Amino acid sequence: MLKKNLEQLGRNVGGFVTTAGRITMLLGWTCVYAFVPPVKFKNIFKQMEFVGVQSLFVVILTGMFTGMVLALQGYNALKRFGAESLVGPTVALSMARELGPVLTGLMVTGRAGSAMATELGTMRVTEQIDALFTMGVNPVKYLVSPRVIAGICMFPLLTVITDFVGVVGGYLVGVKLLGINQGVYIGRTIDFVQINDIFTGLTKSLMFGLITTLVACYYGFYTTGGAEGVGRAATSSVVLSSVLILVSDYLMSSMMA
Amino acid sequence: MIKIIDLKKTFNHKQVLDGVNLEIEKGKITVIIGRSGEGKSVLIKHIIGLLKPDSGRIMFEDMDLTAMRERDFNEILKRFGMLFQGAALFDSMTVAENVGFPLKEHTDLQSADILKTVSEKLNRVGLHGVEEMMPSDLSGGMKKRVGLARAIVMSPEIVLFDEPTTGLDPVMSDSVGTLILETQKALQTTYAVITHDITLTYKIADKIAMLHEGRIIAEGTVDEMKASDNPVVRQFLEGRAEGPIKVY
Structure with a gap:
């Protein structure tokens, strides 16, 4: 029994090391061929359209409702301390530093990453x-x-859109629905949010763009086993990308704090 | 033209190729026959560089293909064409884009000239007015024809065929056989075909080689193979279940 478990553990560790090694190799070759002429601009623009433009609807929807719910929950919590005026900064900081890049990463992984794989x-x-x-x-x-x-270029742009739409969603709920003073809401937001907060989120989104596309390409590129294998590749790609996005988000947050 | 010397390949402790020796002669059609799973596709994938052997050499005009650098090998590949079993047409491209793809990637031809060459090659394989169709709109036989047009569009010196008649009805199989013969005669190209379709083999082969248990066990012209007294060859050519070849 113990021997079997150890064998299984060995296989899992071996599989993990193999996958990590092959992804690293693929990343290396991807970087090399990205700069070897002729550069495939047409292919790049086509993929930018696929990853970016075609993901617009889903990130706008996600950003809007996330901003709205943040404002709603933030208001309920901050009201207890008489700090309703901090709803704006709460929404903006949360979107810019964490939720904008992470949610964009997860949503685009589900839409474009699975399709790529x-x-x-x-x-x-x-x-x-x-x-x-x-x-x-x-x-x-x-x-x-x-x-x-395309992933590295488009994820930051999508994140900017998610951030902006989230802030607009928060404003609509905070000011128009919950009655926070418009001047206070906007003023406090401008006071608290610094350009560094936005760059923190954008740096993360660059990494998420790399993770999503590289993992999707890896699983797609090394697919075996016919139609079943293709389905497995799509699932594995979304699962690994999502996990890596969340883990790397924590690591980058702790490094940039 | 191509000389395969003592080629060996193992997958998961199974010896698939166990010292293959074979010469593919210039300007001839060499057909490699053998049962499914005997390693015919593995052999052809070694020739085109999709697989690397454990040992052995593949000589092409005194160059060892197995020991070449990637950049040099890519240049050599421009002299090869390959028709895959399922044609392997790019789903996202039209027929014209598929056939013109190698020209677009490797030549400085303008779009109009590429389109002209594409139409000419499509006509050569018996297709007219299909340039704007998508691969999903084509029948199995048409896909094979488009695949052949793509394989010969760069006027290669050698074309490899992986099971060209698999999945086709007998009439279409015969038609593909005729097409292989006609294009080979017209272009004077070297063709290497792997198949287990005996009717096709007899129709097109200048030389037949039989792959069995990882080795070429017999080779010769159609008449020589028909007259072979090797029981394995006889059983396979006659399509009998009884004989030295084990049926699993």
């Missing part, structure tokens, strides 16, 4: 990636580098 996984099992190789086209350069570049 599925697309590349399907290309792998139908030999389209092999076909690229046989035509003398490097699959990492053609498929992975543009996606990772």
Whole structure:
């Protein structure tokens, strides 16, 4: 029994080390091929449209309702101390430093990350990636580098939109619904939120963009096992990306504090 | 043109290729036959560089393909074409974009010239007016034809075929066989075909090689193979369940 458990533990550790090693290798090659000419601008713009523009609706919706609920809960809590005027800064700081980048990361992982893993996984099992190789086209350069570049570029932009929409949502609930004075709400928000808070969130979103696209490409690129394997790749990609986003968020928060 | 020397490959402790020796002659159609799971696809993937052997060499014009740097190998790949079992057309591209893809990636041709070459190659494989169709709109036979057009669009010196008739009805299989013969004669290209379709093999082969238990156990012309007294070859060519080849 003990032997079996140890064997299983060994397999799990081995699997983890293998995955980590292969993701690191893929990251290395992605960086190398991103700068090897000719740069695939058309592919990059196509992926930016997919990751960024097509995710707009979902991040606006997420940002709006998150800002609204933050204002509502913040008001209920702060009212007990007579500090309703701090609802604005609470919403803005929470959105800029944590919720904006994290929620954007999680939502785009669910939408674009899973789609990337599925697309590349399907290309792998139908030999389209092999076909690229046989035509003398490097699959990492053609498929992975543009996606990772698009993720790194678009996540900060999406985060800015989430932050802004969240603040607007908080304003609507705080000022229009709960009756906080408009001047106090805006003034306090401007007083408390510094440019550094926004940059902290944007730095995180850069990392989340890298994590989401790299993990999705990794699982898609190394898919095995037909249709079932493609489904497994999509699921694994979302799970690992989400976990890495949350873990790296804590680590980056503690380093930047 | 291509000489495979003592090629060995193991997957999960299973010896798939156990010292393959084979010569693919220039300007001829070499057909490699064998049962499913005998390593035919593994062999062809070694030739095109998708797999690296455990040992052995693949010589192409005195160059060892197994020991080449990636950049040099990519240059060599431009002289190869490959038709995959499922055609491996890019789902997100039209037929014209699929066929023109190698030209777009490796030449300075303008779009109009690429389109002209694409139409010419599509006509050569018997397809007309399909340029704007998506791969999902094509039948199995049409996909194979588009795949062949893409494989020959760069006018390669050698084209590899992975099970070109799998999944096709007998009439379409015969049509693909005719197409292989016609294009090979017209382009004077070297073709290497792996298949277990005996009818196709007899129709197109200049030379047949049989892969069994990781080795080439017999090779020769169609007539020589038909006259072979090797019981494994006879059983396979005659399509009998009884014989030395074990059925699992």
